[in-house]
Amino acid sequence: MSMASKDLWRFLCAAAAIFLLAAALNFTVDPLQLFRPARLFPAMYSADSRMQDAGLIRSQDFDTVFMGTSLAVHFRQSDIDKALGVRSLKLAMNGSTSREQAFVLGAAMDRHPKRVIWQMDDWIFRNAPEVDSDVYVPADLYRRNAKGIAGYLFSGAMARESLWIAARAIPPLEPIVARLTNGLMFKFPISRVDDINALRSDFDLAGFYNAQNAVASFKRITDSARSVSIAEGYDLDAMVRNFERDAVALIERNPDVTFEIYFAPYSILHFVAMRDASPATLKVAHEFAAYAFPLLLQFPNVRLHDFRGVKDVTHDLGNYGDVIHHSPAIDLKILSWLAERKYLVDRAAPLVSLERLKAQVEAYKVDP
Amino acid sequence: MLFNSHSFIFLFLPVVLLGYFALGRSSNLAPVVWLALASLVFYSFGGWQFVPLLLLSIGFNYAVGYLLIARKLPSGARFAVLTIGVAGDLVVLGIFKYAGFFAGNLNALFSTGFVVNIVLPVGISFYTFTQIAFLVDAYRGNVARYALPHYALFVTYFPHLIAGPILHHKDMIPQFERPETKRPDPHLILCGLIIFAIGLFKKTCLADGIQPLVAQAFGPDAPTFAQAWIGVLAYTFQLYFDFSGYSDMAIGISLMFGIFLPLNFNSPYKAVSIVDFWRRWHMTLSQFLRDYLYIPLGGNRRGRVLRYVNLMITMLLGGLWHGAAWTFVVWGALHGVYLCINHAWSNYGLRLPPRFARVADVAGTALTFLAVVVAWVFFRAPDMATALSVLSKMARPGNVGFGRVEMVYALFVAIYAAIAWFAPNTQEIMGYDHENRTVGAGLRAPRMRPLFLYATGAVLAFGILGIQQHSEFIYFRF
Numbered sequence: 117m118s119m120a121s122k123d124l125w126r127f128l129c130a131a132a133a134i135f136l137l138a139a140a141l142n143f144t145v146d147p148l149q150l151f152r153p154a155r156l157f158p159a160m161y162s163a164d165s166r167m168q169d170a171g172l173i174r175s176q177d178f179d180t181v182f183m184g185t186s187l188a189v190h191f192r193q194s195d196i197d198k199a200l201g202v203r204s205l206k207l208a209m210n211g212s213t214s215r216e217q218a219f220v221l222g223a224a225m226d227r228h229p230k231r232v233i234w235q236m237d238d239w240i241f242r243n244a245p246e247v248d249s250d251v252y253v254p255a256d257l258y259r260r261n262a263k264g265i266a267g268y269l270f271s272g273a274m275a276r277e278s279l280w281i282a283a284r285a286i287p288p289l290e291p292i293v294a295r296l297t298n299g300l301m302f303k304f305p306i307s308r309v310d311d312i313n314a315l316r317s318d319f320d321l322a323g324f325y326n327a328q329n330a331v332a333s334f335k336r337i338t339d340s341a342r343s344v345s346i347a348e349g350y351d352l353d354a355m356v357r358n359f360e361r362d363a364v365a366l367i368e369r370n371p372d373v374t375f376e377i378y379f380a381p382y383s384i385l386h387f388v389a390m391r392d393a394s395p396a397t398l399k400v401a402h403e404f405a406a407y408a409f410p411l412l413l414q415f416p417n418v419r420l421h422d423f424r425g426v427k428d429v430t431h432d433l434g435n436y437g438d439v440i441h442h443s444p445a446i447d448l449k450i451l452s453w454l455a456e457r458k459y460l461v462d463r464a465a466p467l468v469s470l471e472r473l474k475a476q477v478e479a480y481k482v483d484p
Numbered sequence: 485m486l487f488n489s490h491s492f493i494f495l496f497l498p499v500v501l502l503g504y505f506a507l508g509r510s511s512n513l514a515p516v517v518w519l520a521l522a523s524l525v526f527y528s529f530g531g532w533q534f535v536p537l538l539l540l541s542i543g544f545n546y547a548v549g550y551l552l553i554a555r556k557l558p559s560g561a562r563f564a565v566l567t568i569g570v571a572g573d574l575v576v577l578g579i580f581k582y583a584g585f586f587a588g589n590l591n592a593l594f595s596t597g598f599v600v601n602i603v604l605p606v607g608i609s610f611y612t613f614t615q616i617a618f619l620v621d622a623y624r625g626n627v628a629r630y631a632l633p634h635y636a637l638f639v640t641y642f643p644h645l646i647a648g649p650i651l652h653h654k655d656m657i658p659q660f661e662r663p664e665t666k667r668p669d670p671h672l673i674l675c676g677l678i679i680f681a682i683g684l685f686k687k688t689c690l691a692d693g694i695q696p697l698v699a700q701a702f703g704p705d706a707p708t709f710a711q712a713w714i715g716v717l718a719y720t721f722q723l724y725f726d727f728s729g730y731s732d733m734a735i736g737i738s739l740m741f742g743i744f745l746p747l748n749f750n751s752p753y754k755a756v757s758i759v760d761f762w763r764r765w766h767m768t769l770s771q772f773l774r775d776y777l778y779i780p781l782g783g784n785r786r787g788r789v790l791r792y793v794n795l796m797i798t799m800l801l802g803g804l805w806h807g808a809a810w811t812f813v814v815w816g817a818l819h820g821v822y823l824c825i826n827h828a829w830s831n832y833g834l835r836l837p838p839r840f841a842r843v844a845d846v847a848g849t850a851l852t853f854l855a856v857v858v859a860w861v862f863f864r865a866p867d868m869a870t871a872l873s874v875l876s877k878m879a880r881p882g883n884v885g886f887g888r889v890e891m892v893y894a895l896f897v898a899i900y901a902a903i904a905w906f907a908p909n910t911q912e913i914m915g916y917d918h919e920n921r922t923v924g925a926g927l928r929a930p931r932m933r934p935l936f937l938y939a940t941g942a943v944l945a946f947g948i949l950g951i952q953q954h955s956e957f958i959y960f961r962f
Contacts, residue, residue: 120670123927123937127674130941131681131948138949272689272949 138275142268145278147304149175150257150268157285160277160304161312165189165209166216167303168312170257173224176309178205181224183217184235186210187380187440189313191447199451202231206312215244216253218362223258225366231374233454234363237382238404241358242349277304315444325443326434333438334385334482343393350400352407359408367415376454377412378421379405381446384430386439387477402474409466420461422469423450425476485529487680487733488687488951496526500642501673501740508666515666516633519741523642527607530646534605537576542639544572545615546632552622553629566623570616577612580605585808607646609805611639613769617776618653627653634660641743643734647727649748650768656743665742675914675924676739681944682910683732688950691726694718694900697893701874702864708885712877714893719864720857721900724753727766732910744921747911753856753904756848758822759830761856773802791827796820806863811871815862822855 145157148171153159159175162168180202182191188208196204207220217240221232247255256264268274280302284293306312315321337346367375390398412418429435429449435442453459461469485492500522507514528535548569552562580602587600618638621627630638630653638656639645659665701707701715731748738745748767755761762770778798784791796817803816836844858875865871877883886894910916916923927933 118670120674123933124670124674124677126934127677127937127941127944130938131944134942134945135948138945270949272946273952275949 135270138272139269141278141282142271142274145281147171147274147277147281148257148268150260150265157281158307159309160281160284161306161309162303163306163313164303165207165313166212166220166253167257169207169209169220170223170254172205172207172309173220173227173258176205178203178227179229180204180231180233181221181229182206182208182233183221184208184380185212185237185240187237187442188235190315190444191451192310192314194310195448195451196233199448199455200233204233205229208235208313210313212240213242213244213250214240214358214362215247216250218366219247219253219255219258221366225370225373229373231376234375234377235380236363236377237379238350238355238401241355241362241404242351243354244358244362273303277302280304321443324437327436330383330385330433330436330439331483334389337439338389338393340393343389346390346394347397350397352400352403355400355404356407359404359411363408364411367412367418371415371417373417375415375418376421377418378450378454379424380440381423381426381429381442381450382440383433383436383442384427384476384480385433385436385482387424387473388480388482389439391477392482398477402470405470406467409461409470413461413463413466419457420466421453421457421459422461422473423453423459425469425472426453426459427476430476431480485526487730487737488684488947490948490951493948496522497737497740501668504741505666505668508663512661512663512666513631513633516637516660519642520633520637520640523637523640523645526642527640527645530606531603534608537580537605537608538611538640541573541576541611541615542636545569545619545639546635548572548619549622549627549635550629552619553627562623566619569619573612573616573619577608580608582804582808610648610650611645613650613772613776613805614639614653617650617772620776621653630657641738643737644745647730647734648766648768649731649734649746650772651745655746659743662742667742669742671924671927672742673740675916675927676736676741677944678736678924678940679739679910679914679916680733680736681940681947682913683729683734683736684947685943685950686725686729686732688947688952690900690903691722691729692950692952694722694725694896697896698722698864700893701861701877702866702870707874707877708883709877709881710884710886710890710894712874714890714897716857716861716864716874716878717897717901718893720753720860721897721904723860723863724749724904725900728910735910735916739923744918744923746918747916749909750911751904751909753853753901754849755852756845757852758819758826758855761852762819762823769802769805773798777801788831792824795823795827799823810868811862811865814868814871815859818855818859818862822859 143151146152146154147160147162148168149159150171153175161172180196180200182188182193182196182204185208188206189210191206191208193204193206196202196206205224207224209216209220217234221234247253254264254267257268258264280293281304283289336342387398387401390401409420409422412420424430429442429446435446437443459469485496487493500519503518503522504515507518524535524538527538548565551557551565552569557565581604583602584600587596587598590596590598618627618635634657635653637660638651638653641651641656644651695718697718698715700711700718701713702719703715707715728749735745735747746768750764750767752761752765755764778794781794781797782790783794799816799820800813801816803812803814803819806812806815858878861874861878862868862871865874914923915925927936
């Protein structure tokens with residue numbers, strides 16, 4: 117063998133050795149706890165729910181799954197457990213589509229939960245592409261197929277996290293590593309499951325959730341230069357198709373699971389913005405609810421709550437950081453309403469709450 | 485298909501290499517055909533619907549070239565044939581790349597309601613320019629007659645097809661014709677792999693690593709002074725490591741086939757002037773614009789004023805080549821102005837004594853870098869309003885906003901700057917000499933070789949480990 121050939125082999129062997137070493141490190145530390153619960157190394161969690169959920173579904177014990185978008189992402193599991201007397205797992209994902217939610221819920225169904233609490237709205241059914249064309253969801257990791265596992269083990273980004281978590285397990289290094297772990301440089305900065313995406317204790321609640329911010333947001337989205345975005349994706353036929361594919365099919369497939377679905381208490385300004393800047397969009401939103409509510413209530417395993425017309429909350433703009441996102445105080449109210457089964461939509465009259473909302477939206481006058 | 489994908493590295497490349505060398509045992513032509521077909525397969529992954537257009541373009545240009553080279557046409561007819569050839573290429577490029585831009589501007593001016601939505605075929609700017617150069621050289625009588633498979637491979641050759649380097653037929657086709665390139669050379673394969681590894685590392689670890697910081701300036705929220713600078717500097721380094729990484733990978737892949745590609749980058753941020761910058765950044769495009777646009781326009785042969793006019797025209801069209809948008813036109817115009825100032829300074833500016841040469845170089849590097857960074861704002865911004873908004877934030881230190889997050893990001897940017905300014909570039913590390921067709925002479929020195937091999941092996945491993953889903957190269961969209 118010539119010297120150049122020997123060098124070529126040396127080079128390839130060195131690359132292969134490092135490659136395998138990274139995989140071994142990822143397998144041993146297992147940042148997502150896909151293979152085993154964390155024992156040798158401290159459990160750390162990421163705020164990237166789309167990735168983290170794949171591990172949580174495997175590593176956590178739960179009988180209730182909590183799903184939703186950014187409106188549900190700040191809930192604390194401990195609050196859910198306390199209010200409803202369950203052992204919950206929060207899988208909510210910021211800006212998630214119905215396809216993403218149904219896919220993640222489908223993976224969670226393999227662990228046989230008794231109940232799903234699902235924060236739903238018309239927004240999630242607008243553009244909901246297949247998860248395999250969605251770059252943000254590591255679909256094969258949820259499927260646990262060879263591609264997904266290989267992608268996890270042979271990932272340099274994951275190896276960096278593994279190394280960091282391993283360094284944190286070494287007592288002399290622990291304080292300094294913990295100090296440097298801030299989410300800016302590392303994706304697994306959270307040490308308690310309950311803290312995943314929950315607002316930090318030092319978060320300025322009054323500074324963020326106030327009427328001024330809600331009104332400013334209303335003005336921003338109804339500004340003529342931007343208002344076209346309100347209508348984005350609101351195509352009733354497509355929304356109905358996505359609803360049937362993602363929500364109805366999942367409920368049908370799991371008759372033993374109770375689906376507690378709630379439509380979140382958006383601020384009234386959300387609907388008023390549609391009314392004033394894009395009436396056709398408001399019509400689609402109402403028509404969607406008029407189609408979805410009766411269909412959902414055909415299933416005996418569905419309980420449907422409509423919080424959109426809870427005037428005490430939705431008309432008090434101090435509860436909101438913009439036109440839709442409510443404060444943690446409302447999170448707790450929602451849990452209490454779910455526990456008390458308040459604002460349940462009547463199977464015999466599924467459109468009463470919708471009519472109430474329509475009347476409120478029509479009557480609402482925006483302060484100049 | 486992306487160079488930075490597992491399917492390319494572990495499947496496509498090994499299969500094409502094995503087929504190439506296996507066929508090379510019995511024939512000098514079969515490997516060329518094999519490589520051209522493999523290149524078409526590679527191209528079809530980026531959009532199979534554009535393969536017929538590519539084939540049509542090859543057929544058209546080869547036929548025009550044949551008329552110019554093989555037929556004894558009178559000079560008027562030759563010029564007409566050239567005009568038809570170049571116009572044909574430009575019309576196709578114009579339809580696919582600029583029709584939407586043109587319609588959009590008509591709409592803005594006259595509210596015509598005329599909308600054109602045409603998908604841009606991948607690599608069209610690169611293969612059009614390559615072939616225009618071929619036609620012009622054929623007209624000038626600088627081209628020998630090439631066989632169709634060699635010509636087709638010259639255009640489609642997959643290492644360069646999508647994003648360059650822009651190849652020259654005189655450089656490439658003779659290499660395709662040489663029987664020696666069809667025999668595997670372990671030294672060239674090793675050097676090619678190392679260069680590929682460096683390029684892959686630049687892309688997956690450096691460019692993709694800093695990419696999230698770009699949103700600091702170009703994200704949905706209005707940036708502060710610090711965020712605007714961090715975002716723009718992050719883009720400055722992202723673009724460099726992304727594109728030079730791609731070029732390194734192209735050179736490395738080609739070297740495994742025994743083919744030397746021209747260099748495209750030579751540490752551009754170390755440039756001491758804008759003229760120097762354009763000798764170091766996207767070098768094959770600069771050479772193309774110089775040989776086929778600036779010089780035919782008259783270059784510097786018709787007086788100083790016309791020289792500046794020619795420079796401006798060249799850079800404006802160079803900007804428009806990158807994309808059909810006013811932001812690219814402004815980017816080109818800015819560089820045109822920079823070049824004019826640079827040339828005017830060389831002609832009329834102060835002459836510093838030699839003892840200040842080092843200081844002048846440092847000042848020149850800093851000023852050039854700053855000018856380039858400002859121009860990148862237009863290159864990156866989705867529209868003029870965003871570009872002006874980001875620039876206005878960069879110019880207003882009133883709202884600095886330099887918190888803990890910004891400090892960490894600034895540290896990142898500083899590390900990238902140190903690599904771009906002080907580290908040796910790929911050809912310096914590997915001793916790559918395109919002109920003399922030599923590479924890796926240092927590898928023959930035994931002392932450091934094992935360490936170097938292990939280190940570069942690690943670079944390859946880190947490059948592959950850093951592969952993320954769907955991380956395209958920035959220059960694919962041009």
